[in-house]
Amino acid sequence: MKDVVTVNHPSVYFAEYEQMDCSAEFVRPNTVTVVLFLLCFALCFISLTSAADERTILYPMPESAHDQRPLYPVRLLGLAISKLEKPYRLKQSRALMTQTRALRMMGQENAPDIVWSMTTQERENAYIPIRIPIYKGLIGWRLFLIHAGQQSTFDEIDSLSGLQKLTAGQGHDWPDSYILNNSHIDVMSSSKYERLFEMLNKERFNFFPRSVIEIWDELSARPHYNLAVEKGILLRYPAAIYYFVHKNNAQLATDIQRGLQLAIEDGSFEQMFLKHNEWLIEKACLDERHIIDLPNPLLPPLTPVHNEALWYHIGE
Numbered sequence: 001m002k003d004v005v006t007v008n009h010p011s012v013y014f015a016e017y018e019q020m021d022c023s024a025e026f027v028r029p030n031t032v033t034v035v036l037f038l039l040c041f042a043l044c045f046i047s048l049t050s051a052a053d054e055r056t057i058l059y060p061m062p063e064s065a066h067d068q069r070p071l072y073p074v075r076l077l078g079l080a081i082s083k084l085e086k087p088y089r090l091k092q093s094r095a096l097m098t099q100t101r102a103l104r105m106m107g108q109e110n111a112p113d114i115v116w117s118m119t120t121q122e123r124e125n126a127y128i129p130i131r132i133p134i135y136k137g138l139i140g141w142r143l144f145l146i147h148a149g150q151q152s153t154f155d156e157i158d159s160l161s162g163l164q165k166l167t168a169g170q171g172h173d174w175p176d177s178y179i180l181n182n183s184h185i186d187v188m189s190s191s192k193y194e195r196l197f198e199m200l201n202k203e204r205f206n207f208f209p210r211s212v213i214e215i216w217d218e219l220s221a222r223p224h225y226n227l228a229v230e231k232g233i234l235l236r237y238p239a240a241i242y243y244f245v246h247k248n249n250a251q252l253a254t255d256i257q258r259g260l261q262l263a264i265e266d267g268s269f270e271q272m273f274l275k276h277n278e279w280l281i282e283k284a285c286l287d288e289r290h291i292i293d294l295p296n297p298l299l300p301p302l303t304p305v306h307n308e309a310l311w312y313h314i315g316e
Contacts, residue, residue, distance in 0.1 A: 080259030107246030140239030
């Protein structure tokens with residue numbers, strides 16, 4: 001960068017020059033010029049250093065063009081890193097991956113650095129879990145997508161024994177499939193998320209359990225199918241969606257944990273949660289439904305189930 005030079009009037013300049021000690025090797029710049037130069041240099045250095053230190057966090061691409069599920073997790077992740085004095089930035093990965101593949105590829109070049117998923121002991125053993133349930137447990141509160149003409153099939157069901165006569169649809173690698181099977185509910189699975197809606201539309205199975213925070217967006221995104229939300233049942237089991245990172249990325253896990261905790265403490269976590277999910281909870285009319293509780297044998301023992309502040313409760 002060139003110095004900023006102030007040129008005085010010639011007569012003044014030469015008068016000042018004649019009064020100077022001509023034995024000096026250079027003319028000392030004035031103080032303002034020096035300060036401006038140093039300030040510009042410092043700003044350029046800081047800018048270059050920040051760009052060099054900036055760390056990109058890759059997160060998974062949605063599984064289909066209609067998949068709105070990543071919106072809240074990505075925004076919550078952005079909130080967490082905004083609490084940190086570190087130059088993180090979020091970027092979507094380029095490759096489309098199922099949840100299982102995204103977890104398996106995590107840590108590799110061009111693969112996600114962070115994945116959000118329902119926790120299991122197997123996943124907690126393989127990756128670093130950030131044990132703050134980002135949906136406050138609502139991922140385990142399930143309403144049913146059904147074929148629009150099949151509401152009468154569910155009108156008299158108010159217990160597990162009634163559901164055991166029907167067949168549910170689920171992703172083949174989702175922990176929910178095991179949870180349902182464990183309670184003797186038959187499951188028909190698919191490896192493709194979008195395919196499950198097609199199968200339900202063709203009545204290949206009876207109901208597709210979806211969390212309270214997923215189901216309404218999923219229904220509205222598919223008006224070409226003859227589907228509806230079942231009106232009277234809430235299937236509930238303890239479950240948590242965490243952010244997971246690779247074992248070799250402990251610093252990122254520590255930073256995200258800290259950012260989320262700061263967001264909880266200053267109330268911005270709750271504000272973000274309500275902004276995205278409160279209308280979905282209200283639309284579900286949870287206190288008017290028959291609640292059928294299932295155990296979750298996959299729930300790890302370190303799940304913070306006794307920290308009431310991390311979980312949603314009916315009536316909140």
